[in-house]
Every structure is written in C-alpha cells, then in structure tokens.
Amino acid sequence: MLSPALSKLPDPYVNQYYRCLRLISFERIMGQVLVRAFSFLGLGGGFLMISPKLRMDLTKGLESLTRTMELYSPFSYIGGVALVLLMLAISLYRGAQPR
Numbered sequence: 185m186l187s188p189a190l191s192k193l194p195d196p197y198v199n200q201y202y203r204c205l206r207l208i209s210f211e212r213i214m215g216q217v218l219v220r221a222f223s224f225l226g227l228g229g230g231f232l233m234i235s236p237k238l239r240m241d242l243t244k245g246l247e248s249l250t251r252t253m254e255l256y257s258p259f260s261y262i263g264g265v266a267l268v269l270l271m272l273a274i275s276l277y278r279g280a281q282p283r
Contacts, residue, residue: 232239253260 232242253264
C-alpha cells in the first residue's frame with residue numbers, strides 16, 4: 185500500500201506531455217465536427233444558389249485555373265499535389281498540438 189504522498193508523484197514511465205490524450209468518441213465527431221462541416225457546405229451552397237454573379241465568378245475562376253493548369257501541365261499537377269500535401273501536413277500538425 186502506497187502512502188498518499190507517493191501516489192501523487194508522476195510515473196517516470198509515462199510521458200507527461202501525452203497524459204491528457206483521450207480517445208475521440210464517435211458522438212463528439214458527429215456532434216461537433218460533422219455538423220460544422222455540413223453547415224459550412226450548406227451556407228456556401230445557399231450563397232451560390234441565390235447569387236448568380238457569385239456563381240458566375242466561381243465558375244470563371246475554376247475554368248481559368250483549369251486552363252492554366254493544362255497549359256503548364258505536368259509541373260502544375262506536381263505543384264498542386266505538393267500544395268495539398270503541405271496544407272494537409274500543416275493542418276494535422278496544428279491538430280496534434282497540446283492545448
């Protein structure tokens with residue numbers, strides 16, 4: 185039986201930086217993350233439905249981006265993939281930071 189003073193000492197075999205990690209529950213994902221993502225998609229889709237000028241600007245911008253990527257094609261695709269991987273790495277790194 186340990187004394188109360190010894191039981192409050194940190195365990196030397198446990199990394200203290202990761203002691204507050206918890207498993208992410210399915211309810212938390214459904215309750216917070218997906219609801220937020222669907223609300224952003226719904227608001228964006230709503231704005232595109234009610235604004236023909238915004239919809240036209242978006243389609244012209246995507247068309248211009250596609251033509252520019254085809255003009256500089258294999259290098260632009262490599263650059264696009266590198267950009268997506270960089271954005272993914274930054275977002276995953278920020279999510280792993282302790283709060």
